[in-house]
Amino acid sequence: MNLSDLPQSMPDPIDTPLIRLGESFHSELRFTRDQIEQFARLSGDTNPLHFDRLAAERANFGEVIASGQQTASHMMGLVASHFSRRSDGIPREMLCLNFNFAFKAPVFAEQLISIHWRVSKIESSHRRGGFIGHVDGHASVAGKACVIGRGTVLVTRAAVAVMA
Numbered sequence: 001m002n003l004s005d006l007p008q009s010m011p012d013p014i015d016t017p018l019i020r021l022g023e024s025f026h027s028e029l030r031f032t033r034d035q036i037e038q039f040a041r042l043s044g045d046t047n048p049l050h051f052d053r054l055a056a057e058r059a060n061f062g063e064v065i066a067s068g069q070q071t072a073s074h075m076m077g078l079v080a081s082h083f084s085r086r087s088d089g090i091p092r093e094m095l096c097l098n099f100n101f102a103f104k105a106p107v108f109a110e111q112l113i114s115i116h117w118r119v120s121k122i123e124s125s126h127r128r129g130g131f132i133g134h135v136d137g138h139a140s141v142a143g144k145a146c147v148i149g150r151g152t153v154l155v156t157r158a159a160v161a162v163m164a
Contacts, residue, residue, distance in 0.1 A: 018083075018092050018155045019133045024118040025082045029074060031066050033109040039070045065106040071139050071147045072101045075115050079135060082117070083155050091158035097132070099151040111141045117149075130156030 031039075040050035045067045048055035056064045076099055083094035107113060117137035125132050132154055139147040 017131075018090065018157060019119060019122055019131050021119055021122050024116065025078065026114065026116045027074075027078050028112055028114050030110055030112055031070065031107065033064060036064055036066045036070065036109055040067050043067065043069060045069065061106055061108075063108050065108060068101065068103040068147060071107050071113065072099070072149065074113075075101070075117070075137055075139055075147065075149050076151070078115055079117055079137075079151060079153060083133070083153055086158075093156050093158045095154045095156075097152040097154055099149060102148045103146070104148060105141070105144055105146040107139070107141060107146050113139050113141055113146070115139045125154065128154055128156070130154050 037051040039045075040047065047067065049059055049061065049065050050067050051064055053064055056062065076096060080094060080096065084092060086092070115137065117135050119133050120136045121134040123132040123134075132152060135149075135151045135153065137149045137151070138145045139149075
């Protein structure tokens with residue numbers, strides 16, 4: 001790597017906030033039918049709506065649906081990845097403190113799922129050595145909310161290992 005390959009102006013980690021009010025982030029994904037079935041089995045969810053098309057038809061879905069926890073886990077994963085990122089030169093760590101989800105509509109295989117989160121409130125926590133962030137989010141398909149989520153996370157500055 002050459003010096004010219006390095007960013008010319010990295011933010012000073014001390015002066016850069018770990019979390020910002022109004023900060024938002026998003027992601028998109030699709031579940032295949034195999035992924036829906038596999039997630040249900042791995043998570044111990046034996047509800048036939050996740051792998052039996054006839055059961056899904058009887059329930060008026062017409063096709064197997066992803067378990068709510070599958071979408072919620074991707075939503076939580078996005079929060080964890082966002083607040084523990086280091087791509088901006090700020091070493092941070094995060095801990096999920098609380099999440100709640102409401103399941104509003106089914107998610108079917110091969111649908112484009114858009115996940116959006118926004119920081120709605122921040123509190124300084126001297127006791128915990130960081131900031132408590134409250135996030136509001138949703139997963140939607142074609143503009144319709146399927147899962148609505150609220151969460152609370154602790155974001156702290158990560159200790160940086162010194163290489164000898």
